[in-house]
Amino acid sequence: MTFVVTEACIKCKYTDCVDVCPTDAFREGANMLVIEPDDCIDCALCVPECPVNAIFAEEDVPSDQTTFVAENAALARQWPTITRKKPAPADADDWARVQDKRDQLDRRGPREGD
Numbered sequence: 001m002t003f004v005v006t007e008a009c010i011k012c013k014y015t016d017c018v019d020v021c022p023t024d025a026f027r028e029g030a031n032m033l034v035i036e037p038d039d040c041i042d043c044a045l046c047v048p049e050c051p052v053n054a055i056f057a058e059e060d061v062p063s064d065q066t067t068f069v070a071e072n073a074a075l076a077r078q079w080p081t082i083t084r085k086k087p088a089p090a091d092a093d094d095w096a097r098v099q100d101k102r103d104q105l106d107r108r109g110p111r112e113g114d
């Protein structure tokens, strides 16, 4: 099993989740984080840290979010590890109110200076 970051993280990227992860399982993309399934030990510590409730146990991922299971596994192999919280994007709170934003997912890695 693993935990999975879903659509709500896109363009929010608050990174509160990162600080509590005991295995450094989070990976950073340009506008979202994902979890490396091979590193996640299912401790669930990250779940309550996310202000937008983006993180679910794999078996509890909502039915309209299941593509993010494979998306996390694939992107985690391309993106670098993130181990410390960093400032959220300036417009993160605006994007927190947007439900349908999967078309905004940027599959590139983090930009320099982020």
Ligand code: SF4
Binding pocket: 003, 020, 021, 022, 023, 024, 025, 026, 035, 039, 040, 041, 042, 043, 044, 045, 046, 047
């Ligand atoms: Fe890290 Fe635990 Fe969250 Fe897995 S469930 S990503 S090990 S904090």
Ligand code: F3S
Binding pocket: 005, 008, 009, 010, 012, 013, 014, 015, 016, 017, 018, 032, 033, 049, 050, 051, 052, 053, 054, 055
């Ligand atoms: Fe994303 Fe929530 Fe972490 S918005 S970066 S999963 S705290």
